[in-house]
Amino acid sequence: MTGSGVNGMISMEGGRVEESIGELRRTFRSGKTRSAAWRKAQLKALLQLIRDNEDKIFEALKHDLGKNPVESYRDELGVVEKSVKYSLSHVDEWMAPKKSSMPLIFFPARGQVLPEPLGLVLIFSSWNFPISLALDPVIGAISAGNSVVLKPSEQAPACSSFLANTIPLYLDSKAIKVIEGGAEISQQLLQQKWDKIFFTGSPSVARIVMSAAVKHLTPVTVELGGKCPTIFDYLSSPSDTEVAVKRVVGGKWGPCNGQACIGVDYVLVEEKFAFHLIEMLKKTIKKFYGENPKQLKDISRIVNKHHFQRLRNLLEEPLVAASIVHGGLIDEEKLFIEPTILLDPPLDAEIMTEEIFGPLLPIITLKNIEESIEFINSRPKPLALYAFTKDEAFKRRILSETSSGSVTFNDIMIQFLCDTLPFGGVGQSGFGRYHGKYSFDTFSHEKAVLQRTFFLELEPRFPPWNDFKLKFIRLAYRFDYLGLILLLLGLKR
Numbered sequence: 404m405t406g407s408g409v410n411g412m413i414s415m416e417g418g419r420v421e422e423s424i425g426e427l428r429r430t431f432r433s434g435k436t437r438s439a440a441w442r443k444a445q446l447k448a449l450l451q452l453i454r455d456n457e458d459k460i461f462e463a464l465k466h467d468l469g470k471n472p473v474e475s476y477r478d479e480l481g482v483v484e485k486s487v488k489y490s491l492s493h494v495d496e497w498m499a500p501k502k503s504s505m506p507l508i509f510f511p512a513r514g515q516v517l518p519e520p521l522g523l524v525l526i527f528s529s530w531n532f533p534i535s536l537a538l539d540p541v542i543g544a545i546s547a548g549n550s551v552v553l554k555p556s557e558q559a560p561a562c563s564s565f566l567a568n569t570i571p572l573y574l575d576s577k578a579i580k581v582i583e584g585g586a587e588i589s590q591q592l593l594q595q596k597w598d599k600i601f602f603t604g605s606p607s608v609a610r611i612v613m614s615a616a617v618k619h620l621t622p623v624t625v626e627l628g629g630k631c632p633t634i635f636d637y638l639s640s641p642s643d644t645e646v647a648v649k650r651v652v653g654g655k656w657g658p659c660n661g662q663a664c665i666g667v668d669y670v671l672v673e674e675k676f677a678f679h680l681i682e683m684l685k686k687t688i689k690k691f692y693g694e695n696p697k698q699l700k701d702i703s704r705i706v707n708k709h710h711f712q713r714l715r716n717l718l719e720e721p722l723v724a725a726s727i728v729h730g731g732l733i734d735e736e737k738l739f740i741e742p743t744i745l746l747d748p749p750l751d752a753e754i755m756t757e758e759i760f761g762p763l764l765p766i767i768t769l770k771n772i773e774e775s776i777e778f779i780n781s782r783p784k785p786l787a788l789y790a791f792t793k794d795e796a797f798k799r800r801i802l803s804e805t806s807s808g809s810v811t812f813n814d815i816m817i818q819f820l821c822d823t824l825p826f827g828g829v830g831q832s833g834f835g836r837y838h839g840k841y842s843f844d845t846f847s848h849e850k851a852v853l854q855r856t857f858f859l860e861l862e863p864r865f866p867p868w869n870d871f872k873l874k875f876i877r878l879a880y881r882f883d884y885l886g887l888i889l890l891l892l893g894l895k896r
Contacts, residue, residue, distance in 0.1 A: 427550040452573040463561035469704035482535040512855040520548035522598030529603040533562035543842025550578040624835030628664030629785040635672040636792035647791040654815025660703040661762040665787040669765040671775040705738040714761040784830035
C-alpha cells in the first residue's frame with residue numbers, strides 16, 4: 404500500500420481546505436505524479452483496495468441503496484477492477500510522445516504530440532453508483548498524472564464514508580484526497596482554482612459548477628443524463644423478441660432499480676404491437692422479481708425520501724395514474740416502488756418531460772415506428788439511445804437523423820462497460836467523455852512540440868518585402884513540395 408494514513412481524508416473544520424489544496428499543488432509541481440512508476444503504483448493500490456474491502460463495499464452499498472452483492476459487483480466493483488486493469492496495461496503507451504508527420508516545407512524539422520497532466524483536478528461523483536462513478540474518473544486522473552480531490556455524494560453516506568476512510572490507507576495522500584460534505588462543502592470547493600473539474604450529477608447542480616468554473620476559466624467535463632429512449636421495432640422471430648424484452652427489463656429495473664442516467668426512460672413502439680410487448684414485459688418482470696416484488700431482496704430501493712416523494716408525485720398525477728397497466732405499488736417506509744408500466748401517459752406530464760430516474764416505464768405508441776425519429780428529435784438530446792431492430796435502413800436513419808451521447812442497437816447499457824468506446828453526453832445530456840484512453844485524454848493536455856535546426860534558412864520570410872517574396876510564400880502555401888524545392892535551391896531576392 405502507498406499513502407501515509409488518514410491525512411487524505413479532509414475535515415472541513417479549521418479552514419483546512421486551502422491548506423490541503425496547497426499541499427496537493429506542491430505535490431504536483433514537484434513532478435512526483437508525472438512518473439509512470441507513481442501512476443502504476445497508485446492504480447495497483449486502488450485495485451488492491453477494491454479486492455481487500457469487497458465485503459465492506461457490499462455492506463455500504465446495501466446500506467445506501469439496498470443493492471444486492473451480485474448487482475454491486477456487476478455495476479460497481481467489477482467496473483472499477485476492469486477499468487484499473489485496462490489502464491495499467493496501456494498507461495505506458497498513452498504517456499508516450501506521439502510522432503507527428505511534418506509537411507515538406509518544414510524540412511528539416513520534427514514534430515510530436517506530448518501528453519501532459521492538467522494539474523489539480525476536482526471530481527464530483529454521483530450517489531446512484533457511488534463507488535464506480537467515484538473511482539472510474541479517479542483512475543483516469545491518476546493515469547494522466549494529476550493530483551486529485553474526490554468529493555463523493557453525501558446522498559450515499561455509507562459509501563462516502565468508506566471512500567474517505569479507506570482511500571488514504573492505500574493511495575498517496577499528498578496527491579489524492581477525499582473531501583466529504585454537502586452543498587456548503589461543494590460551494591467551498593468551487594471557490595478554489597482548479598485545473599479541471601469533472602462532474603457527474605443533475606443539470607441544476609451542473610449549472611452551479613459551471614458558473615463557478617467560469618471565474619477561473621476552468622475546463623469542465625459534465626456527465627448528466629436525460630430521457631433515454633428505447634425504440635422497439637417489430638421483430639419477426641419470437642426468440643429475438645423474448646431476448647429484447649429481457650434486455651429492456653434488465654436495463655430498466657436491474658441497475659439501481661431504474662436510478663441510472665443511461666437506463667431506459669421510455670419505450671417507443673407501434674400501436675399494433677404495444678399490447679403484446681406489455682404482456683411480455685409483465686411476464687419477464689414476474690420471472691425476474693417474483694409475484695410479490697415488495698418482498699424481494701434482489702432489487703435496489705429508492706435512495707431517500709426526497710426522491711421517493713418525487714417519484715410518487717409523478718405517479719399521482721390523475722391522468723398518469725390512469726395510464727398504469729402494471730405495478731404502481733409503493734411503500735414509503737421501505738422506500739420501495741414496484742416496477743411500474745404506463746401506457747401512453749400524457750406527453751406534457753412531468754413523467755414525460757423530466758428524467759424519471761426510477762422504476763417507472765412509460766410505453767409510448769406510434770402509428771409507424773419510423774415516427775420515433777421525429778419524436779426523439781422533438782426533445783432534448785439524450786445521453787443514450789437504444790433501438791431493437793434488424794432493419795439496416797432504419798438503423799442508418801437513426802444514426803444519421805438523431806443526436807445522442809451514444810447509440811446501442813439490440814441491447815441496453817452495455818456501452819458503459821466498453822473501455823474502447825467513449826462515454827459522454829451531448830447538449831443537455833452533458834459534454835466531455837471518459838472511459839479507457841478517453842479518460843486519460845480528458846485529464847491530459849496534448850502539447851504540440853516542433854523542433855527545427857539552424858540549417859537551410861528560408862530568407863523570403865523576412866523583410867524587406869517585394870512581389871517575388873509574395874509569390875514565393877503563395878507557392879509554398881499552395882504547393883508544399885514546390886516550397887521545399889525553392890528552399891533547397893536557395894532562391895533569394
